Amino acid sequence: MNGPNAKDWALPSHPKLPKGKNLAVIVLDGWGEQVPDAYNAIYVASTPTMDSLKKGAPEHWRLVRAHGPAVGLPSEDDMGNSEVGHNALGAGRIFEQGAKLVDAALATGKLFKGAGFQYIQECFPDGTLHLIGLLSDGGVHSRYDQLQGLMKGSAAHGAKRIRVHILTDGRDVLDGSSFAFVEQLEKDLEELQKQGVDALLASGGGRMYVTMDRYENDWNVVKRGWDAQVLGEAPNKFKSGLEALKHLKAENPKFNDQYCPPFVIVDDSGKAVGPIVDGDAVITFNFRADRMIMLAKALEYDNFDKFDRVRVPKIHYAGMLQYDGELKLPSKYLVNPPEIDRTSGEYLTKNGLKTFACSETVKFGHVTFFWNGNRSGCFDEKLESYVEIPSDQGITFNEQPLMKALEIGEKARDAILSGKYDQVRVNIPNGDMVGHTGDLKATIVGCEAADKAVKMILDAVEQVGGIYLVTADHGNAEDMVKRNPKTAQPVLDKNGKIQILTSHTCAPVPIAIGGPGLSPGVKFRTDLPQGGLANVAATMMNLLGFEAPADYEPSLIEVL
Ligand SMILES: O=C(O)[C@H](O)COP(=O)(O)O
Ligand SMILES: [Mn+2]
Ligand SMILES: [Mn+2]
Numbered sequence: 138m139n140g141p142n143a144k145d146w147a148l149p150s151h152p153k154l155p156k157g158k159n160l161a162v163i164v165l166d167g168w169g170e171q172v173p174d175a176y177n178a179i180y181v182a183s184t185p186t187m188d189s190l191k192k193g194a195p196e197h198w199r200l201v202r203a204h205g206p207a208v209g210l211p212s213e214d215d216m217g218n219s220e221v222g223h224n225a226l227g228a229g230r231i232f233e234q235g236a237k238l239v240d241a242a243l244a245t246g247k248l249f250k251g252a253g254f255q256y257i258q259e260c261f262p263d264g265t266l267h268l269i270g271l272l273s274d275g276g277v278h279s280r281y282d283q284l285q286g287l288m289k290g291s292a293a294h295g296a297k298r299i300r301v302h303i304l305t306d307g308r309d310v311l312d313g314s315s316f317a318f319v320e321q322l323e324k325d326l327e328e329l330q331k332q333g334v335d336a337l338l339a340s341g342g343g344r345m346y347v348t349m350d351r352y353e354n355d356w357n358v359v360k361r362g363w364d365a366q367v368l369g370e371a372p373n374k375f376k377s378g379l380e381a382l383k384h385l386k387a388e389n390p391k392f393n394d395q396y397c398p399p400f401v402i403v404d405d406s407g408k409a410v411g412p413i414v415d416g417d418a419v420i421t422f423n424f425r426a427d428r429m430i431m432l433a434k435a436l437e438y439d440n441f442d443k444f445d446r447v448r449v450p451k452i453h454y455a456g457m458l459q460y461d462g463e464l465k466l467p468s469k470y471l472v473n474p475p476e477i478d479r480t481s482g483e484y485l486t487k488n489g490l491k492t493f494a495c496s497e498t499v500k501f502g503h504v505t506f507f508w509n510g511n512r513s514g515c516f517d518e519k520l521e522s523y524v525e526i527p528s529d530q531g532i533t534f535n536e537q538p539l540m541k542a543l544e545i546g547e548k549a550r551d552a553i554l555s556g557k558y559d560q561v562r563v564n565i566p567n568g569d570m571v572g573h574t575g576d577l578k579a580t581i582v583g584c585e586a587a588d589k590a591v592k593m594i595l596d597a598v599e600q601v602g603g604i605y606l607v608t609a610d611h612g613n614a615e616d617m618v619k620r621n622p623k624t625a626q627p628v629l630d631k632n633g634k635i636q637i638l639t640s641h642t643c644a645p646v647p648i649a650i651g652g653p654g655l656s657p658g659v660k661f662r663t664d665l666p667q668g669g670l671a672n673v674a675a676t677m678m679n680l681l682g683f684e685a686p687a688d689y690e691p692s693l694i695e696v697l
Pocket of ligand 1: 166167217218219220277278308309569
């Protein structure tokens with residue numbers, strides 16, 4: 138990686154704040170600030186520790202922006218997410234993120250002129266173009282209008298045969314919305330057929346059960362997708378996508394979009410219409426990395442032992458973006474990823490500071506990979522310890538809402554008490570992972586567990602005379618229902634039932650600082666009302682006794 142020379146990596150000392158204080162950084166995943174009512178799981182939950190921090194407002198507690206342009210997303214309507222949130226927290230600057238970069242590359246047509254697309258195009262005369270990704274307009278991992286642009290543009294640039302392999306959402310968008318997305322997709326494919334392109338939906342499955350696992354929590358998820366997408370094999374076979382969803386839902390009263398079982402579309406003779414074979418091209422159209430990396434490895438690596446691929450077709454594969462800058466995976470991609478460089482983690486190591494980072498598997502990469510600018514691995518193994526607590530596999534987290542919050546708290550506590558680290562950072566997942574299930578009761582339990590974990594860490598900070606910084610990456614658990622934007626009242630569906638919100642929100646998130654090591658004159662500035670997650674990195678550097686690099690977003694604190 139290019140970077141400043143050694144001299145420039147040195148951070149100047151802060152004129153007023155001392156070095157040598159332990160700093161605990163706690164990111165509560167999916168923990169926003171919203172109207173206090175019965176559907177705000179955080180408000181309903183008993184969270185004495187987080188409540189006590191709020192009493193420090195405005196000097197030691199405030200809100201920061203965690204959505205839209207504040208984290209590099211296209212518009213104010215874009216909710217925050219873990220990738221952009223942790224990127225901003227770790228890098229201290231706002232980078233235009235995947236969603237925006239793909240929009241621009243499609244709008245200018247640059248996407249179709251780049252080396253990545255040309256590599257894909259080489260297969261067009263004889264092969265099929267397969268498009269694999271998340272089917273929704275959530276804007277977190279992918280967006281439907283971008284898939285439309287990709288399909289149309291590919292046809293215009295010579296693709297004669299297109300097969301789409303969908304992952305139904307219901308997590309970044311309302312559960313049940315997949316029916317409408319599939320209907321729209323099948324219409325769009327028909328339109329392409331009228332123009333002479335042999336375009337069909339080929340396979341599908343729910344994102345959490347098929348393909349979109351992350352951080353290698355459960356390779357079975359990716360295998361289910363591989364079998365349907367590549368081998369054309371699934372227990373469920375249908376003539377169309379809509380028929381598939383209707384049938385699977387009728388069969389199972391608990392059906393939801395996130396966990397839809399895998400299916401393949403077959404022709405009249407019962408043959409799968411779109412297995413991936415030698416000579417084909419494959420694009421994974423998600424722009425976000427974490428949940429596409431495992432499939433990218435299966436598609437790209439010669440030496441691969443995570444599951445039996447049975448048949449490994451010789452294909453030209455490209456990602457919408459390059460998902461991992463360190464692994465250079467995938468090697469071919471359509472749009473250059475944001476160049477997130479000189480992250481706070483890298484600065485800390487260059488200045489000799491020691492870091493401990495921990496979460497459970499499903500969020501582990503958030504405090505490591507995303508935090509470090511979509512880069513796997515440490516900057517300096519001698520200075521960094523990354524600890525992953527294995528997550529439960531094969532369950533929806535409303536079944537285990539405590540998750541590993543207390544185990545994460547214990548690891549952080551021990552790391553703080555060991556006195557070995559300057560910065561101890563964790564991600565506590567409950568508000569988000571349980572919030573995504575839409576189960577209000579379980580989310581309340583999860584928030585209570587998260588609060589206990591925070592207490593455990595703050596107690597350790599107290600013992601060593603350290604400093605804490607508690608914040609979140611975006612909202613989720615604070616709002617569990619879809620609301621009328623004008624009245625803020627819950628919206629009812631056609632059966633009169635309240636519509637459950639499984640997704641993130643556009644709410645701001647809290648940030649609190651404190652601990653016995655915090656110098657008495659430190660308080661939040663009042664001249665940064667629009668402050669966002671990208672302002673946190675400079676704040677952390679100050680609390681560690683350093684000035685932040687000049688191009689970082691300004692620190693949220695001042696010293697009187
Ligand atoms: O991938 C997911 O679980 C959701 O789409 C977004 O959640 P996250 O951004 O909190 O990971
Ligand atoms: Mn998150
Ligand atoms: Mn989430």
